[in-house]
Amino acid sequence: MIFERGHFIYEFWVARFSLLAGLWTTVSTSFLTIVIGSALGLVLGLVLAYGIWPLRFLARFYVDVIRGIPLLVLILFAYYGLALFKISVTPYWAGVIALSAFCVSHVAETVRGAIQSVPAGQDxxxxAIGLPFLKRVRYVILPQALRRVLPPWVNTALEMVKGTTLLSVIGVVELLLASQQAIARNYLILQFYLAATLFYFIVNFAIAQLAAALERRFRRFKY
Known part of the structure; x- marks a missing residue:
């Protein structure tokens, strides 16, 4: 047992740079995906709730189509399909594009539902006190809607982190693939998968704590 533990520590130390590079790829793609998906999803959610009919139709079409496509198919299309349109992207950015597109559709639907769940009397x-539309949305509707958005937003963010594991199919060396490459050299299967699990837990725990901090901030809005 002591020998096996020492062997794992040695092999982990040998693979540390590749594992850290894989972890950085996972964290960076997750961060970009969540930021881009949340920002564009918020805009698209507002279009779904308040947009004129043509824009609302296009937004609804996008959301329904993207939500109905498996994430793996989106990743493959972003990498191989865009090349058909003479658009060349690296595997990394193809992954970011695919994950962001998927995140946008889920966040948009969440925002739309949260906005429409705010009592009409608030608007x-x-x-009645003379607030124009944009100020009503900014100061009255959104602060209340965002409190409802946070729990499903956390779920979507965590799904995006887990979704990065699919990027290995287009050659992105994220955390899981880096762990598998290390396992191929030393055959310490359980140990390296447990180490990868710990890293994923740390990333997801950080996201959950961020959401909890935001929820405490929004808690001052009473309605």
Whole structure:
């Protein structure tokens, strides 16, 4: 047992740079995906809730189509399909594009539902005191809607982190693939998968803590 533990420590030390590079790839792609997906998803959610009919139709079409396509298919299309349109992207950015497109559709639907769940009386009261549309949305509707958005947003963010494991199919060396490459050299299967699990837990725990901090901040809005 002591020998096996020492062997794992040695092999982990040997593979540390590749594992850290894989972890950085996982963290960076997750971060970009969540930021881009949340920002564009918020805009698309507002279009779904308040947009004029043509824009609302296009937004609804996009959300329904993307949500109905498996994430792996989106990743493969972003890498191989875009090349058909003479658009060349690296595997890394193809992964970011695919994950972001998937994240946008889920965040947009979440934002739309949260906005429409705010009691209509809130908007009417804001309108009665003379607030224009944009200020009603910014100061009255969104602060209340964002509290409802946070729990499903956390789930979507965690799914994006787990979704990075699929990027290995287009050659992106993220954390899981880096762990598998290390396992191929030393056959310490359980140990390296447990180490990868710990890294994924740390990333997801950080996201959950960020969401908890945001929820405490929004808690001051009473309705």
């Amino acid at each position: 009417e009261a804001a309108k």
